[in-house]
Amino acid sequence: MDPxxxxxxxxxxxxxxxxxFLIAAxxxxxxxxxxxxxxxxxSLVMIGAYLATTLxxxxxxxxGGLALAIPATFAVGALVEVVALRTLYxxxxxxxxxxxxxxxxxxxxxxxxxxxxxxxxxxxPDYLMGHVEIFPDAxxxxxxxxxxxxxxxxxxxxxxxxxxxxxxxxxRAGASNNEMVGALGVNIKSLFTFVFALGAVFAxxxxxxxxxxTSVEPGMxxxxxxxxxxxxxxxxxxSIRGAxxxxxxxxxxxxxxxxxLPVLLRAFVDDAAADTAGPxxxxxxxxxxxxxxxxxxxxxxxxxxxx
Amino acid sequence: MSKRIxxxxxxxxxxxxxxxxxxxxxxVKVGFITTLSGGxxxxxxxxxxxxxxxMEHVGGRLxxxxxxxxxxxxxxxxxxxxxxxxKMIKKDRVDIIAGIIWSNLLVAIHGPVTRSNTFLISSxxxxxxxxxxxxxxxxxNVAFQNDMMPEGMGKYMTDKKIDNVYVMAPNYQAGKDMIxxxxxxxxxxxxxxxxxxxxxxxxxxxISALRAAKPSAVYVFLPGGMGINFVKQYAQxxxxxxxxxxxxxxVDALTLPAxxxxxxxxxxVQHWSPDLGNTVxxxxxxxxxxxxxxxxxxxxxxxxxxxxxxxxxxxxxxxxGDRAKLRAAMRTVAFPTTRGTFKFNNNHFPIQNIYxxxxxxxxxxxxxKTRGVILSAHGDSYAKSCPMKW
Numbered sequence: 001m002d003p004x005x006x007x008x009x010x011x012x013x014x015x016x017x018x019x020x021f022l023i024a025a026x027x028x029x030x031x032x033x034x035x036x037x038x039x040x041x042x043s044l045v046m047i048g049a050y051l052a053t054t055l056x057x058x059x060x061x062x063x064g065g066l067a068l069a070i071p072a073t074f075a076v077g078a079l080v081e082v083v084a085l086r087t088l089y090x091x092x093x094x095x096x097x098x099x100x101x102x103x104x105x106x107x108x109x110x111x112x113x114x115x116x117x118x119x120x121x122x123x124x125p126d127y128l129m130g131h132v133e134i135f136p137d138a139x140x141x142x143x144x145x146x147x148x149x150x151x152x153x154x155x156x157x158x159x160x161x162x163x164x165x166x167x168x169x170x171x172r173a174g175a176s177n178n179e180m181v182g183a184l185g186v187n188i189k190s191l192f193t194f195v196f197a198l199g200a201v202f203a204x205x206x207x208x209x210x211x212x213x214t215s216v217e218p219g220m221x222x223x224x225x226x227x228x229x230x231x232x233x234x235x236x237x238x239s240i241r242g243a244x245x246x247x248x249x250x251x252x253x254x255x256x257x258x259x260x261l262p263v264l265l266r267a268f269v270d271d272a273a274a275d276t277a278g279p280x281x282x283x284x285x286x287x288x289x290x291x292x293x294x295x296x297x298x299x300x301x302x303x304x305x306x307x
Numbered sequence: 308m309s310k311r312i313x314x315x316x317x318x319x320x321x322x323x324x325x326x327x328x329x330x331x332x333x334x335v336k337v338g339f340i341t342t343l344s345g346g347x348x349x350x351x352x353x354x355x356x357x358x359x360x361x362m363e364h365v366g367g368r369l370x371x372x373x374x375x376x377x378x379x380x381x382x383x384x385x386x387x388x389x390x391x392x393x394k395m396i397k398k399d400r401v402d403i404i405a406g407i408i409w410s411n412l413l414v415a416i417h418g419p420v421t422r423s424n425t426f427l428i429s430s431x432x433x434x435x436x437x438x439x440x441x442x443x444x445x446x447x448n449v450a451f452q453n454d455m456m457p458e459g460m461g462k463y464m465t466d467k468k469i470d471n472v473y474v475m476a477p478n479y480q481a482g483k484d485m486i487x488x489x490x491x492x493x494x495x496x497x498x499x500x501x502x503x504x505x506x507x508x509x510x511x512x513x514i515s516a517l518r519a520a521k522p523s524a525v526y527v528f529l530p531g532g533m534g535i536n537f538v539k540q541y542a543q544x545x546x547x548x549x550x551x552x553x554x555x556x557x558v559d560a561l562t563l564p565a566x567x568x569x570x571x572x573x574x575x576v577q578h579w580s581p582d583l584g585n586t587v588x589x590x591x592x593x594x595x596x597x598x599x600x601x602x603x604x605x606x607x608x609x610x611x612x613x614x615x616x617x618x619x620x621x622x623x624x625x626x627x628g629d630r631a632k633l634r635a636a637m638r639t640v641a642f643p644t645t646r647g648t649f650k651f652n653n654n655h656f657p658i659q660n661i662y663x664x665x666x667x668x669x670x671x672x673x674x675x676k677t678r679g680v681i682l683s684a685h686g687d688s689y690a691k692s693c694p695m696k697w
Binding site: 002004005008009012013015016112117118119121123124129130131138139140141143144213214215217218219255256258259262271275276278279280283 | 343344345346348352478503504508515516519532535536544545567
């Protein structure tokens with residue numbers, strides 16, 4: 001295969017990985033700090049996408065809509081934390097799984113009632129519709145480059161917040177021993193609310209950027225949630241750095257595997273069999289990767305809680 | 308003594324009454340299974356609408372008999388479709404199950420429904436699996452056999468001497484059929500053949516690979532939401548002006564409102580188009596637009612034809628109780644179809660015209676325009692291996 005094409009596919013993988021990172025970041029923070037399994041995280045992707053689509057149509061401006069949708073998603077996240085999740089921190093993981101699964105059903109139904117069961121499609125403003133030649137003879141859509149840029153800035157901002165601010169210090173302290181942080185006089189309750197709402201915004205942001213690329217529909221976050229769980233398991237629960245690296249790895253493996261595997265298989269088996277087995281095997285790749293990493297490093301690549 | 312006789316008499320009378328009901332007031336029960344939720348909802352909802360419109364046009368009575376229609380949402384999942392079909396047969400005791408968009412769902416319910424002596428009418432799915440050796444006398448397809456449109460496209464592209472084509476379809480039964488059908492009539496060279504995940508949303512990686520293969524044309528089968536995503540991303544990648552896009556079941560009245568300019572200039576093949584000139588079609592399109600405010604796609608036309616077909620067949624057979632009589636009526640009945648001409652092949656699949664269509668921007672209205680007949684009175688290629696003779 002052409003090396004330039006491989007490079008371009010790696011770029012596609014990077015873009016997908018960054019999308020996954022945005023979703024996984026909030027998930028891993030909540031899991032790491034509150035010790036809370038939140039299955040409803042995918043619903044926040046969906047809420048972000050719906051809010052953005054509606055607000056963009058309402059304001060008539062792409063950026064204006066996003067500027068309103070981000071605080072709105074933050075508010076939804078904070079509300080969910082205060083109303084539902086707060087009561088679950090002291091319960092065991094099974095209770096949390098059941099309760100947050102209930103939240104998924106709740107959110108999907110709310111979306112169906114408010115926006116209807118049929119998918120929404122939205123377009124891009126003209127200034128994001130163009131393409132740039134990142135490689136000779138290979139025009140790449142501007143909007144996908146914007147996604148990469150947004151994702152990288154979020155990752156950088158998160159790194160700065162977590163590693164270099166007082167808030168970040170509290171988050172890290174909360175991840176290693178939240179009871180002690182509370183005992184030291186920090187308002188752990190509002191810290192939790194803030195962290196959860198921040199995670200909701202990242203997930204919502206992923207949803208907002210997915211909207212113009214694909215479709216906005218009830219349950220759109222669930223397939224992504226599964227991948228986000230794979231990411232945080234590979235990356236090490238609670239670790240932002242781990243989530244970032246694992247998301248990129250998962251994005252690359254999934255994308256490059258999807259296009260390369262059928263081609264590779266054709267070299268070994270007949271075409272018809274390769275065409276059938278290739279896509280099937282490609283969709284298993286990341287789970288095989290996860291299983292492999294779990295065998296070697298059960299705690300993930302960069303576990304947050306060491307010792 | 309008299310008490311016992313009274314009880315006996317009551318019992319007898321009751322059993323007589325029970326036995327008498329079905330004869331006295333024959334009622335038609337139809338189950339209509341389609342996909343109403345998720346991305347595929349844009350296909351299922353108009354089909355339900357068109358079925359309801361058809362029912363309105365026949366006065367709510369199929370063949371002049373009291374009719375009850377039970378709608379079911381299969382969520383595009385084979386297991387859900389199977390449960391729905393089972394429930395309709397055993398609990399609702401329907402005489403006919405119609406609808407079904409997806410080939411894999413049809414294959415899943417084909418056996419259980421046809422074996423239960425219930426008629427199964429496909430208003431869309433036409434997989435090869437049930438058109439050949441496994442054809443059934445309880446199954447009728449009023450839509451098309453999957454391979455028909457790709458055969459038409461293959462013929463057209465061969466006639467136009469288009470070479471070096473890149474082909475793509477989802478990795479499931481209908482996807483395979485669409486590529487196989489295309490290859491049956493396409494004589495040029497195929498430079499790439501890719502199968503994607505069913506329901507896939509992001510095609511960027513496939514688009515990169517496609518462009519690198521430098522084809523002179525692209526042929527895809529990506530129905531519903533998949534097609535919207537692909538064609539949109541194809542335009543976003545700047546390819547629509549460079550590599551012409553030919554598709555089947557992808558660009559139509561359903562997807563055009565979402566696609567708009569992204570699809571203009573792409574060619575498709577279909578057995579029906581809203582601009583067909585026959586009276587039934589014109590009446591259907593205008594009443595549909597009036598009632599639902601949208602231009603119907605062929606899916607809707609097929610659902611409408613399903614009603615017209617059932618109405619005419621039940622009327623000819625004089626009811627649904629005698630299955631053999633109804634079957635005979637279904638095979639030969641002439642009904643007002645939106646397609647103008649329609650005939651059943653020996654495998655109960657249609658013999659019909661295949662048209663070339665182009666997506667155009669008609670003054671802000673995105674529609675498909677018929678650009679000629681590619682194949683006339685075209686029958687599918689599996690009929691000859693179907694053992695059914697009538």
